[in-house]
Amino acid sequence: MKKRAIFLDRDGVINRDRADYVTSWNKFEFLPGVLDALYLLSQMPFLIVVVTNQSAIGRGLVSQAMVEKIHQRMRIAIEQAGGRIDAVYYCPHLPEANCNCRKPKPGMLLRAAVDLDIDLSQSWLIGDSLRDIQASVAVGVQPILVRTGHRIRDTEIAVPILDNLLTVVKCVNFDSCLNSPSSTLVREKVAKINT
Ligand SMILES: [Mg+2]
Ligand SMILES: [Zn+2]
Numbered sequence: 001m002k003k004r005a006i007f008l009d010r011d012g013v014i015n016r017d018r019a020d021y022v023t024s025w026n027k028f029e030f031l032p033g034v035l036d037a038l039y040l041l042s043q044m045p046f047l048i049v050v051v052t053n054q055s056a057i058g059r060g061l062v063s064q065a066m067v068e069k070i071h072q073r074m075r076i077a078i079e080q081a082g083g084r085i086d087a088v089y090y091c092p093h094l095p096e097a098n099c100n101c102r103k104p105k106p107g108m109l110l111r112a113a114v115d116l117d118i119d120l121s122q123s124w125l126i127g128d129s130l131r132d133i134q135a136s137v138a139v140g141v142q143p144i145l146v147r148t149g150h151r152i153r154d155t156e157i158a159v160p161i162l163d164n165l166l167t168v169v170k171c172v173n174f175d176s177c178l179n180s181p182s183s184t185l186v187r188e189k190v191a192k193i194n195t
Contacts, residue, residue: 002119003047007109007141010052010090012128012149013165014038014074021056024066025073031148033166038083040169046123047116050088051108053131057092064092087116104134109141126168128152133159144168 011017016029041048050071056062071088078085089108091101100107113120125136128149136143145152145161146168152161162168 002117005047005049005118005123007125008050009127009132010050017149021061023062025070035081037166037169038078039081042083047086049112052090053102054090054092055094058094103131106135106139109139
């Protein structure tokens with residue numbers, strides 16, 4: 001039977017986004033509650049898969065080897081807190097490269113689905129930007145936004161928005177968090193981010 005997955009964007013969801021890019025482990029700062037959230041998520045019947053655009057590689061600001069080293073240290077820190085990440089996919093390309101993996105393209109989601117036998121229609125992506133939403137809806141993954149990264153304004157796509165990853169994970173049943181009045185969820189129009 002195919003598996004369900006929770007896809008996670010990295011910057012702005014797991015760690016603090018920064019304009020000068022995360023180019024070393026020193027610049028990788030876990031957002032509040034994320035380690036707890038990943039511990040809780042690890043108890044649930046989902047694969048946990050990170051999908052992240054890392055154009056800093058294409059820009060020559062950081063090496064691919066360094067990004068992989070950062071991911072390894074990220075995974076070790078998460079495991080030390082009792083959680084896990086099952087796989088990490090990253091796009092190293094520049095936006096102009098027009099590759100198939102850089103979100104809003106869904107290439108990383110499609111590749112993970114094949115590699116890990118994931119049912120995308122039963123999976124979720126938690127992100128902080130319009131690109132995350134677009135990549136999700138392109139392949140039938142349900143998007144959820146968190147407020148810990150990009151500020152999203154005015155919008156056109158209705159997507160649930162919650163404060164942070166921990167708030168999302170605490171909606172034990174993701175489906176119920178869409179309609180629960182007790183959650184901090186707001187169903188509001190989401191749309192273009194100002195980049
Ligand atoms: Mg992000
Ligand atoms: Zn790419």
